[in-house]
Amino acid sequence: MKKLLIVDDNDDIRQQLKWGLNQEFQVLLAADGREALQQFKSEKPDVVVLDLGLPPYADSSVEGFRCLDEMLGLNPAAKVIMLTGNNERENALKAMRMGAFDFYAKPPVLSELKVIITRAFHLANIDEQNLRQVSSQSEDGEQWGMVGSCPEMQAVFHTIRKVAGSNAPILITGESGTGKELVAGAIHEASSRNKGPLVAINCGAIPENLLESELFGHEKGAFTGAHAAVRGKLQYAHKGTLFLDEIGELPVNLQVKLLRFLQEGTIQRVGGREEIAIDARTTCATNVDIAKAIEEGRFREDLYYRIGVINIKLPPLRERGDDILLIAENFLRLYCKENKKKTVRFSAAAIAFLKRHNWPGNVRELKNRVQRAVIMCDGASIGPLDLGCDVEPAAMPVPVSDGVSLKAARERMEREMIQQAIERQQGNIMKAAEELGVSRPTLYDLMKKLSIHP
Numbered sequence: 001m002k003k004l005l006i007v008d009d010n011d012d013i014r015q016q017l018k019w020g021l022n023q024e025f026q027v028l029l030a031a032d033g034r035e036a037l038q039q040f041k042s043e044k045p046d047v048v049v050l051d052l053g054l055p056p057y058a059d060s061s062v063e064g065f066r067c068l069d070e071m072l073g074l075n076p077a078a079k080v081i082m083l084t085g086n087n088e089r090e091n092a093l094k095a096m097r098m099g100a101f102d103f104y105a106k107p108p109v110l111s112e113l114k115v116i117i118t119r120a121f122h123l124a125n126i127d128e129q130n131l132r133q134v135s136s137q138s139e140d141g142e143q144w145g146m147v148g149s150c151p152e153m154q155a156v157f158h159t160i161r162k163v164a165g166s167n168a169p170i171l172i173t174g175e176s177g178t179g180k181e182l183v184a185g186a187i188h189e190a191s192s193r194n195k196g197p198l199v200a201i202n203c204g205a206i207p208e209n210l211l212e213s214e215l216f217g218h219e220k221g222a223f224t225g226a227h228a229a230v231r232g233k234l235q236y237a238h239k240g241t242l243f244l245d246e247i248g249e250l251p252v253n254l255q256v257k258l259l260r261f262l263q264e265g266t267i268q269r270v271g272g273r274e275e276i277a278i279d280a281r282t283t284c285a286t287n288v289d290i291a292k293a294i295e296e297g298r299f300r301e302d303l304y305y306r307i308g309v310i311n312i313k314l315p316p317l318r319e320r321g322d323d324i325l326l327i328a329e330n331f332l333r334l335y336c337k338e339n340k341k342k343t344v345r346f347s348a349a350a351i352a353f354l355k356r357h358n359w360p361g362n363v364r365e366l367k368n369r370v371q372r373a374v375i376m377c378d379g380a381s382i383g384p385l386d387l388g389c390d391v392e393p394a395a396m397p398v399p400v401s402d403g404v405s406l407k408a409a410r411e412r413m414e415r416e417m418i419q420q421a422i423e424r425q426q427g428n429i430m431k432a433a434e435e436l437g438v439s440r441p442t443l444y445d446l447m448k449k450l451s452i453h454p
Helices: 011-021 033-043 062-074 089-098 110-142 151-163 180-190 208-216 252-264 290-295 301-307 323-338 348-356 362-376 406-424 429-436 440-449
Strands: 003-007 026-030 047-051 079-084 102-105 170-173 198-202 241-245 281-286 310-313
Touching (some): 003 011, 003 033, 011 026, 011 110, 033 047, 033 062, 047 062, 047 110, 062 079, 102 110, 102 440, 151 180, 151 310, 180 198, 180 241, 208 252, 290 301, 323 348, 348 429
Parallel strands (some): 003 026, 003 047, 047 079, 170 281, 170 310, 198 241, 241 281
16 A cells, blocks of 8 residues: 655644544654654654654744755655645745645644645656666666766667767767767667777867877878877777867868878878878767858868768757756766765756756756855755856845835745746646646645636
8 A cells, every 4th residue: 555654743633634544555654853763764754744743843833844855865866745724825925935835724624634645646657667768778778877868868868879880970069068979889788889088078178289180190200390200189089089179260271181081091100101000990980060051161071071071960959848856966966976075956946947947058057057056055965056146036126116015025926936937838737846846736725815817
Protein backbone atom coordinates (compact mmCIF):
# COMPACT_ATOMS: atom_id res chain seq x y z
CA MET A 1 0.00 0.00 0.00
CA LYS A 2 1.06 3.59 -0.59
CA LYS A 3 2.70 5.20 2.44
CA LEU A 4 1.12 8.34 3.95
CA LEU A 5 2.76 10.17 6.86
CA ILE A 6 0.50 12.28 9.12
CA VAL A 7 2.30 14.75 11.41
CA ASP A 8 0.21 16.50 14.08
CA ASP A 9 0.65 17.06 17.82
CA ASN A 10 -3.10 16.56 18.36
CA ASP A 11 -3.69 12.87 19.09
CA ASP A 12 -7.42 13.10 18.23
CA ILE A 13 -6.66 14.45 14.74
CA ARG A 14 -4.00 11.78 14.15
CA GLN A 15 -6.30 8.94 15.16
CA GLN A 16 -9.27 10.38 13.23
CA LEU A 17 -7.25 10.61 10.02
CA LYS A 18 -5.71 7.17 10.52
CA TRP A 19 -9.16 5.62 11.07
CA GLY A 20 -10.54 7.29 7.92
CA LEU A 21 -7.57 6.60 5.62
CA ASN A 22 -6.01 3.26 6.62
CA GLN A 23 -8.23 1.29 4.23
CA GLU A 24 -6.56 2.96 1.23
CA PHE A 25 -3.12 3.90 2.51
CA GLN A 26 -0.45 2.65 4.88
CA VAL A 27 -0.78 5.41 7.46
CA LEU A 28 2.30 6.43 9.48
CA LEU A 29 1.92 8.78 12.47
CA ALA A 30 4.22 11.33 14.12
CA ALA A 31 3.52 13.80 16.93
CA ASP A 32 6.52 16.13 16.52
CA GLY A 33 9.22 17.18 14.08
CA ARG A 34 11.91 14.79 15.32
CA GLU A 35 9.67 11.75 14.99
CA ALA A 36 8.35 12.99 11.62
CA LEU A 37 11.83 13.29 10.12
CA GLN A 38 12.83 9.86 11.42
CA GLN A 39 9.75 8.31 9.79
CA PHE A 40 10.35 10.30 6.59
CA LYS A 41 13.94 9.06 6.30
CA SER A 42 13.23 5.42 7.13
CA GLU A 43 9.83 4.85 5.49
CA LYS A 44 10.17 7.27 2.52
CA PRO A 45 6.48 8.17 2.16
CA ASP A 46 5.40 9.81 -1.11
CA VAL A 47 2.80 12.04 0.60
CA VAL A 48 2.91 13.86 3.96
CA VAL A 49 0.16 15.73 5.82
CA LEU A 50 2.12 18.17 7.99
CA ASP A 51 0.78 20.48 10.71
CA LEU A 52 2.48 23.88 10.81
CA GLY A 53 2.31 24.20 14.60
CA LEU A 54 4.48 21.47 16.15
CA PRO A 55 6.28 21.08 19.50
CA PRO A 56 8.38 22.58 20.96
CA TYR A 57 6.97 25.70 19.24
CA ALA A 58 3.35 24.63 18.87
CA ASP A 59 2.11 28.23 18.97
CA SER A 60 4.21 29.25 15.95
CA SER A 61 5.06 27.87 12.50
CA VAL A 62 8.81 27.59 13.12
CA GLU A 63 8.96 23.81 13.55
CA GLY A 64 6.52 23.15 10.71
CA PHE A 65 8.62 25.19 8.27
CA ARG A 66 11.78 23.46 9.49
CA CYS A 67 10.27 20.03 8.85
CA LEU A 68 8.98 21.07 5.42
CA ASP A 69 12.41 22.40 4.43
CA GLU A 70 14.26 19.27 5.61
CA MET A 71 11.76 16.89 4.01
CA LEU A 72 11.97 18.59 0.62
CA GLY A 73 15.74 18.72 0.98
CA LEU A 74 15.77 14.93 1.44
CA ASN A 75 13.22 14.29 -1.33
CA PRO A 76 12.22 17.27 -3.51
CA ALA A 77 9.60 15.08 -5.23
CA ALA A 78 7.65 14.44 -2.01
CA LYS A 79 4.13 15.89 -1.88
CA VAL A 80 3.67 17.74 1.43
CA ILE A 81 0.16 18.97 2.33
CA MET A 82 0.20 21.62 5.06
CA LEU A 83 -2.47 21.69 7.79
CA THR A 84 -3.04 25.29 8.86
CA GLY A 85 -5.38 27.34 11.00
CA ASN A 86 -8.01 29.52 9.38
CA ASN A 87 -5.97 32.66 10.18
CA GLU A 88 -2.68 31.31 8.81
CA ARG A 89 -3.14 32.10 5.12
CA GLU A 90 0.18 33.99 4.87
CA ASN A 91 2.05 31.06 6.38
CA ALA A 92 0.29 28.71 3.99
CA LEU A 93 1.33 30.80 0.99
CA LYS A 94 4.89 30.89 2.32
CA ALA A 95 4.83 27.10 2.57
CA MET A 96 3.67 26.90 -1.06
CA ARG A 97 6.59 29.11 -2.12
CA MET A 98 8.93 26.75 -0.25
CA GLY A 99 7.62 23.83 -2.30
CA ALA A 100 4.61 22.43 -0.40
CA PHE A 101 2.09 20.63 -2.60
CA ASP A 102 -1.05 22.20 -1.09
CA PHE A 103 -2.54 23.46 2.18
CA TYR A 104 -5.76 22.68 4.03
CA ALA A 105 -7.36 24.66 6.88
CA LYS A 106 -8.23 22.94 10.16
CA PRO A 107 -10.38 21.31 11.35
CA PRO A 108 -9.97 18.68 8.64
CA VAL A 109 -13.03 17.32 6.84
CA LEU A 110 -12.03 13.78 5.99
CA SER A 111 -13.80 13.56 2.61
CA GLU A 112 -12.24 16.82 1.39
CA LEU A 113 -8.75 16.04 2.65
CA LYS A 114 -8.93 12.57 1.09
CA VAL A 115 -9.48 14.15 -2.36
CA ILE A 116 -6.30 16.25 -1.96
CA ILE A 117 -4.29 13.25 -0.69
CA THR A 118 -5.49 11.02 -3.53
CA ARG A 119 -4.54 13.68 -6.07
CA ALA A 120 -1.10 14.05 -4.44
CA PHE A 121 -0.46 10.30 -4.76
CA HIS A 122 -1.66 10.40 -8.37
CA LEU A 123 0.80 13.18 -9.25
CA ALA A 124 3.59 11.44 -7.31
CA ASN A 125 2.98 8.35 -9.43
CA ILE A 126 3.10 10.43 -12.65
CA ASP A 127 6.35 12.08 -11.50
CA GLU A 128 7.89 8.66 -10.82
CA GLN A 129 6.86 7.36 -14.26
CA ASN A 130 8.25 10.49 -15.94
CA LEU A 131 11.51 10.13 -14.02
CA ARG A 132 11.89 6.50 -15.14
CA GLN A 133 11.14 7.47 -18.73
CA VAL A 134 13.57 10.39 -18.71
CA SER A 135 16.25 8.27 -17.04
CA SER A 136 15.95 5.56 -19.69
CA GLN A 137 15.98 8.14 -22.48
CA SER A 138 19.06 9.86 -21.04
CA GLU A 139 20.99 6.64 -20.47
CA ASP A 140 23.03 6.82 -23.67
CA GLY A 141 23.92 10.47 -23.21
CA GLU A 142 24.93 10.10 -19.56
CA GLN A 143 27.64 7.56 -20.39
CA TRP A 144 29.20 10.29 -22.55
CA GLY A 145 28.71 13.09 -20.00
CA MET A 146 25.56 14.47 -21.65
CA VAL A 147 22.00 14.70 -20.37
CA GLY A 148 18.95 14.98 -22.61
CA SER A 149 15.55 13.44 -23.21
CA CYS A 150 14.08 15.82 -25.82
CA PRO A 151 13.60 14.43 -29.36
CA GLU A 152 16.42 16.59 -30.76
CA MET A 153 18.97 15.21 -28.29
CA GLN A 154 17.70 11.66 -28.75
CA ALA A 155 18.42 12.12 -32.47
CA VAL A 156 21.94 13.31 -31.61
CA PHE A 157 22.58 10.23 -29.44
CA HIS A 158 21.23 7.98 -32.21
CA THR A 159 23.56 9.61 -34.75
CA ILE A 160 26.59 9.23 -32.45
CA ARG A 161 25.95 5.48 -32.17
CA LYS A 162 25.57 5.10 -35.95
CA VAL A 163 28.62 7.11 -37.04
CA ALA A 164 31.06 6.06 -34.33
CA GLY A 165 32.05 2.88 -36.16
CA SER A 166 32.98 4.69 -39.38
CA ASN A 167 35.96 6.88 -40.25
CA ALA A 168 33.85 9.54 -41.97
CA PRO A 169 34.70 13.17 -41.11
CA ILE A 170 32.01 14.79 -38.94
CA LEU A 171 30.97 18.43 -38.61
CA ILE A 172 29.20 19.41 -35.37
CA THR A 173 27.30 22.71 -35.53
CA GLY A 174 25.40 24.71 -32.94
CA GLU A 175 25.52 27.84 -30.83
CA SER A 176 28.38 28.46 -28.43
CA GLY A 177 27.93 26.55 -25.17
CA THR A 178 25.71 23.76 -26.51
CA GLY A 179 28.29 21.02 -25.86
CA LYS A 180 29.91 20.41 -29.26
CA GLU A 181 33.15 19.24 -27.62
CA LEU A 182 31.18 16.65 -25.61
CA VAL A 183 29.73 15.21 -28.83
CA ALA A 184 33.23 15.01 -30.33
CA GLY A 185 34.43 13.19 -27.21
CA ALA A 186 31.44 10.82 -27.32
CA ILE A 187 32.13 9.90 -30.96
CA HIS A 188 35.76 9.15 -30.10
CA GLU A 189 34.84 7.07 -27.02
CA ALA A 190 32.25 5.05 -28.98
CA SER A 191 34.64 4.39 -31.88
CA SER A 192 37.26 1.73 -32.45
CA ARG A 193 39.89 4.49 -32.12
CA ASN A 194 39.17 5.03 -28.41
CA LYS A 195 42.48 3.40 -27.45
CA GLY A 196 44.25 6.14 -29.41
CA PRO A 197 44.49 9.84 -28.50
CA LEU A 198 41.78 12.49 -28.85
CA VAL A 199 43.72 15.63 -29.78
CA ALA A 200 41.82 18.92 -29.67
CA ILE A 201 42.80 22.32 -31.02
CA ASN A 202 40.81 25.55 -31.02
CA CYS A 203 41.37 27.19 -34.41
CA GLY A 204 40.11 30.55 -33.16
CA ALA A 205 42.32 30.74 -30.07
CA ILE A 206 45.78 30.53 -31.72
CA PRO A 207 47.32 33.40 -33.73
CA GLU A 208 47.40 32.75 -37.46
CA ASN A 209 51.22 32.89 -37.65
CA LEU A 210 51.48 30.05 -35.09
CA LEU A 211 48.51 27.95 -36.13
CA GLU A 212 50.17 26.25 -39.11
CA SER A 213 53.08 25.05 -36.98
CA GLU A 214 50.66 23.98 -34.23
CA LEU A 215 48.68 21.86 -36.68
CA PHE A 216 51.36 20.46 -38.97
CA GLY A 217 54.57 20.83 -36.95
CA HIS A 218 57.83 22.32 -38.20
CA GLU A 219 61.40 21.33 -39.07
CA LYS A 220 64.51 22.61 -37.36
CA GLY A 221 65.45 26.06 -38.76
CA ALA A 222 62.07 26.53 -40.48
CA PHE A 223 61.84 30.00 -38.88
CA THR A 224 63.59 32.10 -36.27
CA GLY A 225 63.46 30.27 -32.95
CA ALA A 226 62.83 26.82 -34.48
CA HIS A 227 65.77 25.15 -32.74
CA ALA A 228 64.45 21.60 -33.17
CA ALA A 229 61.93 19.64 -35.24
CA VAL A 230 58.50 19.61 -33.59
CA ARG A 231 55.52 17.38 -34.31
CA GLY A 232 52.15 19.03 -34.89
CA LYS A 233 48.72 18.13 -33.52
CA LEU A 234 47.97 15.99 -36.57
CA GLN A 235 50.93 13.71 -35.87
CA TYR A 236 49.95 13.42 -32.21
CA ALA A 237 46.47 12.32 -33.37
CA HIS A 238 47.87 9.36 -35.36
CA LYS A 239 45.66 6.27 -34.78
CA GLY A 240 43.21 8.47 -32.91
CA THR A 241 40.95 11.47 -33.51
CA LEU A 242 41.75 15.11 -34.30
CA PHE A 243 39.09 17.54 -33.04
CA LEU A 244 39.22 20.94 -34.77
CA ASP A 245 37.05 23.27 -32.71
CA GLU A 246 35.88 26.56 -34.27
CA ILE A 247 36.87 25.33 -37.74
CA GLY A 248 35.03 28.34 -39.17
CA GLU A 249 37.86 30.55 -37.88
CA LEU A 250 40.59 28.64 -39.78
CA PRO A 251 42.48 31.01 -42.15
CA VAL A 252 41.89 30.34 -45.87
CA ASN A 253 45.54 29.51 -46.61
CA LEU A 254 45.48 26.76 -43.97
CA GLN A 255 42.15 25.48 -45.27
CA VAL A 256 43.99 24.48 -48.48
CA LYS A 257 46.61 22.54 -46.53
CA LEU A 258 43.97 20.83 -44.35
CA LEU A 259 42.01 19.87 -47.47
CA ARG A 260 45.13 18.19 -48.90
CA PHE A 261 45.54 16.13 -45.72
CA LEU A 262 41.87 15.04 -45.83
CA GLN A 263 42.22 13.99 -49.47
CA GLU A 264 45.61 12.27 -49.34
CA GLY A 265 46.21 11.39 -45.68
CA THR A 266 49.66 12.98 -45.69
CA ILE A 267 51.19 16.22 -44.39
CA GLN A 268 54.38 18.24 -44.72
CA ARG A 269 55.81 20.06 -41.71
CA VAL A 270 56.52 23.76 -42.01
CA GLY A 271 59.92 24.05 -43.71
CA GLY A 272 59.95 20.36 -44.64
CA ARG A 273 59.55 18.37 -47.85
CA GLU A 274 59.02 14.87 -46.51
CA GLU A 275 55.51 13.43 -46.89
CA ILE A 276 54.34 12.09 -43.53
CA ALA A 277 51.43 9.63 -43.54
CA ILE A 278 48.83 10.24 -40.82
CA ASP A 279 45.97 7.93 -39.88
CA ALA A 280 43.61 10.19 -37.93
CA ARG A 281 39.89 10.71 -38.00
CA THR A 282 38.84 14.36 -38.22
CA THR A 283 35.94 15.81 -36.25
CA CYS A 284 35.20 19.52 -36.59
CA ALA A 285 32.89 21.94 -34.79
CA THR A 286 31.73 25.49 -35.39
CA ASN A 287 29.12 28.03 -34.34
CA VAL A 288 29.70 29.97 -37.59
CA ASP A 289 27.10 29.95 -40.38
CA ILE A 290 29.22 27.99 -42.86
CA ALA A 291 26.90 28.67 -45.81
CA LYS A 292 27.26 32.41 -45.22
CA ALA A 293 31.04 32.09 -44.77
CA ILE A 294 31.29 30.26 -48.12
CA GLU A 295 29.23 32.98 -49.80
CA GLU A 296 31.52 35.66 -48.35
CA GLY A 297 34.67 33.78 -49.43
CA ARG A 298 35.83 33.08 -45.87
CA PHE A 299 35.46 29.32 -46.13
CA ARG A 300 36.22 26.93 -49.00
CA GLU A 301 33.22 25.06 -50.31
CA ASP A 302 35.31 21.99 -51.21
CA LEU A 303 36.64 21.82 -47.64
CA TYR A 304 33.10 22.05 -46.28
CA TYR A 305 32.06 18.96 -48.24
CA ARG A 306 35.15 17.13 -46.98
CA ILE A 307 34.68 17.87 -43.26
CA GLY A 308 30.89 17.61 -43.31
CA VAL A 309 30.31 14.13 -44.68
CA ILE A 310 28.06 13.76 -41.62
CA ASN A 311 26.56 16.83 -39.96
CA ILE A 312 25.34 16.83 -36.35
CA LYS A 313 23.36 19.90 -35.28
CA LEU A 314 22.97 20.62 -31.57
CA PRO A 315 19.81 22.49 -30.48
CA PRO A 316 20.11 25.58 -28.25
CA LEU A 317 19.12 25.02 -24.62
CA ARG A 318 16.04 27.28 -24.88
CA GLU A 319 14.53 24.79 -27.37
CA ARG A 320 15.12 21.70 -25.24
CA GLY A 321 12.04 21.96 -22.99
CA ASP A 322 12.24 19.91 -19.77
CA ASP A 323 15.90 19.14 -20.46
CA ILE A 324 16.67 22.48 -18.80
CA LEU A 325 15.48 21.22 -15.40
CA LEU A 326 17.03 17.79 -15.98
CA ILE A 327 20.46 19.31 -16.70
CA ALA A 328 20.11 21.81 -13.83
CA GLU A 329 19.40 18.98 -11.35
CA ASN A 330 22.41 17.09 -12.69
CA PHE A 331 24.68 20.10 -12.15
CA LEU A 332 23.10 20.66 -8.73
CA ARG A 333 24.07 17.17 -7.54
CA LEU A 334 27.56 17.58 -9.01
CA TYR A 335 28.34 20.88 -7.29
CA CYS A 336 26.73 19.92 -3.96
CA LYS A 337 29.13 16.98 -3.86
CA GLU A 338 32.07 19.07 -5.05
CA ASN A 339 31.45 21.77 -2.42
CA LYS A 340 30.66 19.23 0.33
CA LYS A 341 27.23 20.78 0.87
CA LYS A 342 24.20 18.91 2.06
CA THR A 343 21.70 18.40 -0.75
CA VAL A 344 19.87 21.59 -1.65
CA ARG A 345 16.94 22.02 -4.02
CA PHE A 346 15.54 24.60 -6.40
CA SER A 347 12.63 26.64 -5.03
CA ALA A 348 9.44 26.98 -7.08
CA ALA A 349 10.50 30.53 -8.01
CA ALA A 350 13.93 29.28 -9.12
CA ILE A 351 12.33 26.59 -11.29
CA ALA A 352 10.10 29.26 -12.84
CA PHE A 353 13.23 31.32 -13.62
CA LEU A 354 15.02 28.31 -15.14
CA LYS A 355 12.05 27.71 -17.44
CA ARG A 356 11.57 31.38 -18.31
CA HIS A 357 15.19 32.43 -18.99
CA ASN A 358 16.30 32.52 -22.63
CA TRP A 359 19.76 30.98 -21.98
CA PRO A 360 21.88 32.86 -24.53
CA GLY A 361 24.96 31.07 -23.15
CA ASN A 362 23.23 27.66 -23.40
CA VAL A 363 24.42 24.73 -21.24
CA ARG A 364 27.65 26.53 -20.33
CA GLU A 365 25.65 29.42 -18.84
CA LEU A 366 23.36 27.04 -16.95
CA LYS A 367 26.36 25.20 -15.53
CA ASN A 368 27.95 28.43 -14.31
CA ARG A 369 24.70 29.72 -12.77
CA VAL A 370 24.05 26.49 -10.86
CA GLN A 371 27.64 26.37 -9.61
CA ARG A 372 27.28 29.97 -8.38
CA ALA A 373 23.94 29.18 -6.73
CA VAL A 374 25.31 26.20 -4.79
CA ILE A 375 28.15 28.36 -3.46
CA MET A 376 25.99 31.42 -2.67
CA CYS A 377 22.80 29.92 -1.19
CA ASP A 378 22.55 29.92 2.61
CA GLY A 379 19.68 27.54 3.29
CA ALA A 380 18.41 24.31 1.77
CA SER A 381 16.62 26.08 -1.05
CA ILE A 382 18.04 27.88 -4.10
CA GLY A 383 16.15 31.00 -5.16
CA PRO A 384 16.29 33.12 -8.33
CA LEU A 385 18.72 35.57 -6.71
CA ASP A 386 21.18 32.71 -6.07
CA LEU A 387 20.99 31.88 -9.78
CA GLY A 388 21.90 35.44 -10.70
CA CYS A 389 18.40 36.72 -11.51
CA ASP A 390 18.49 40.50 -11.04
CA VAL A 391 15.14 40.69 -9.21
CA GLU A 392 13.36 37.83 -7.46
CA PRO A 393 9.65 37.90 -8.45
CA ALA A 394 8.46 37.82 -4.85
CA ALA A 395 10.70 40.79 -4.03
CA MET A 396 9.71 43.02 -6.94
CA PRO A 397 8.50 46.42 -5.72
CA VAL A 398 4.90 47.32 -6.46
CA PRO A 399 4.34 51.03 -7.15
CA VAL A 400 1.53 52.28 -4.93
CA SER A 401 -0.06 55.68 -4.71
CA ASP A 402 -0.80 57.55 -1.50
CA GLY A 403 -3.67 56.10 0.46
CA VAL A 404 -3.29 52.52 -0.81
CA SER A 405 -3.10 50.03 2.05
CA LEU A 406 -0.48 47.29 2.32
CA LYS A 407 -3.21 44.67 1.86
CA ALA A 408 -4.41 46.31 -1.36
CA ALA A 409 -0.83 46.58 -2.66
CA ARG A 410 -0.19 42.91 -1.90
CA GLU A 411 -3.39 41.86 -3.64
CA ARG A 412 -2.47 43.96 -6.67
CA MET A 413 0.92 42.25 -6.87
CA GLU A 414 -0.71 38.82 -6.60
CA ARG A 415 -3.26 39.76 -9.26
CA GLU A 416 -0.59 40.99 -11.68
CA MET A 417 1.61 37.91 -11.19
CA ILE A 418 -1.33 35.52 -11.68
CA GLN A 419 -2.66 37.36 -14.73
CA GLN A 420 0.79 37.46 -16.34
CA ALA A 421 1.35 33.72 -15.68
CA ILE A 422 -2.05 32.83 -17.19
CA GLU A 423 -1.29 35.02 -20.20
CA ARG A 424 2.15 33.42 -20.69
CA GLN A 425 0.57 29.95 -20.52
CA GLN A 426 -2.18 30.98 -22.96
CA GLY A 427 -4.99 30.36 -20.48
CA ASN A 428 -3.76 26.93 -19.30
CA ILE A 429 -4.48 27.07 -15.55
CA MET A 430 -2.51 23.92 -14.71
CA LYS A 431 0.67 25.23 -16.37
CA ALA A 432 0.16 28.68 -14.79
CA ALA A 433 -0.11 27.01 -11.37
CA GLU A 434 3.14 25.10 -12.01
CA GLU A 435 4.91 28.32 -13.00
CA LEU A 436 3.70 30.09 -9.85
CA GLY A 437 4.62 27.12 -7.65
CA VAL A 438 1.10 26.43 -6.34
CA SER A 439 -1.44 23.67 -6.90
CA ARG A 440 -4.31 24.16 -9.32
CA PRO A 441 -7.00 24.26 -6.54
CA THR A 442 -4.94 26.90 -4.73
CA LEU A 443 -4.66 28.99 -7.89
CA TYR A 444 -8.41 28.77 -8.45
CA ASP A 445 -8.91 29.85 -4.82
CA LEU A 446 -6.63 32.86 -5.34
CA MET A 447 -8.35 33.74 -8.63
CA LYS A 448 -11.73 33.68 -6.92
CA LYS A 449 -10.47 35.86 -4.08
CA LEU A 450 -8.94 38.38 -6.50
CA SER A 451 -11.87 38.30 -8.99
CA ILE A 452 -9.71 36.98 -11.82
CA HIS A 453 -11.70 35.24 -14.54
CA PRO A 454 -9.89 32.68 -16.75
